[in-house]
Amino acid sequence: MTDDTDDTEVEEATDKRLVEGWHGRYYEDFEVGDVYKHPFGRTVTETDNVWMTNVTMNLNPMHFNEAYAEETEFGERLVDGTFVIALAVGMSVIDVSVNATANLGYDAIRHHNPVFHGDTIFAESEVLSKRELESRDHVGIVETELRAYNQHDDLVLSLERTPMVLKREYAEPSAAEPPGWPEGIGTQPEEL
Numbered sequence: 001m002t003d004d005t006d007d008t009e010v011e012e013a014t015d016k017r018l019v020e021g022w023h024g025r026y027y028e029d030f031e032v033g034d035v036y037k038h039p040f041g042r043t044v045t046e047t048d049n050v051w052m053t054n055v056t057m058n059l060n061p062m063h064f065n066e067a068y069a070e071e072t073e074f075g076e077r078l079v080d081g082t083f084v085i086a087l088a089v090g091m092s093v094i095d096v097s098v099n100a101t102a103n104l105g106y107d108a109i110r111h112h113n114p115v116f117h118g119d120t121i122f123a124e125s126e127v128l129s130k131r132e133l134e135s136r137d138h139v140g141i142v143e144t145e146l147r148a149y150n151q152h153d154d155l156v157l158s159l160e161r162t163p164m165v166l167k168r169e170y171a172e173p174s175a176a177e178p179p180g181w182p183e184g185i186g187t188q189p190e191e192l
Contacts, residue, residue, distance in 0.1 A: 016192045018175040019175055022094075023099070025099065026168035027167045030130050032128065035127075036096065038122075043119070044115060044121060045117065049079045049080055052086075079114075079116060081115075088121065089146065096146075097161075101164050104162045106160070107162070108159060110159070112158065113154045120151040121156065122148065122149050122151075123146060127143075128143045128160065141164055144162075175189075176188055
């Protein structure tokens with residue numbers, strides 16, 4: 001059923017065009033003091049914790065034994081700390097290291113508060129320093145501090161992360177061939 005009283009104009013595509021999406025930051029885009037609040041929070045599930053605990057063979061009963069954990073000061077199981085690290089680092093990739101050629105180090109890792117099943121984690125990164133390399137013209141080193149918070153604004157994790165990031169002129173990204181796409185896949189300019 002249509003509503004004849006709706007006079008809203010509907011825009012229809014007449015010409016297609018290939019438009020560039022987000023390609024991530026290149027070395028030149030980083031400025032010391034910038035803070036990037038990474039998009040999307042992520043709720044930690046019991047499955048996340050069980051899988052990480054099993055995959056890494058973490059035998060601490062705080063992560064997989066509810067009866068044991070109930071008797072501790074926390075009263076319930078804690079999420080495996082290495083999962084929290086991996087999650088926060090993963091959340092930061094979109095802003096910090098999509099164009100990294102290597103991660104050189106993770107330093108000063110601190111778990112400030114526990115993470116429980118059902119907590120939602122949010123992450124942000126602050127650019128601490130950047131420097132060019134005499135030995136490699138195509139990349140520079142960027143040092144960041146990554147901070148993760150739960151839904152109550154409690155700091156749960158902090159660490160320093162140092163990726164080696166590609167310079168824009170060496171990446172040559174395009175709408176037809178963004179980072180990670182092989183040449184000729186999907187819509188091509190000559191098809192439009």
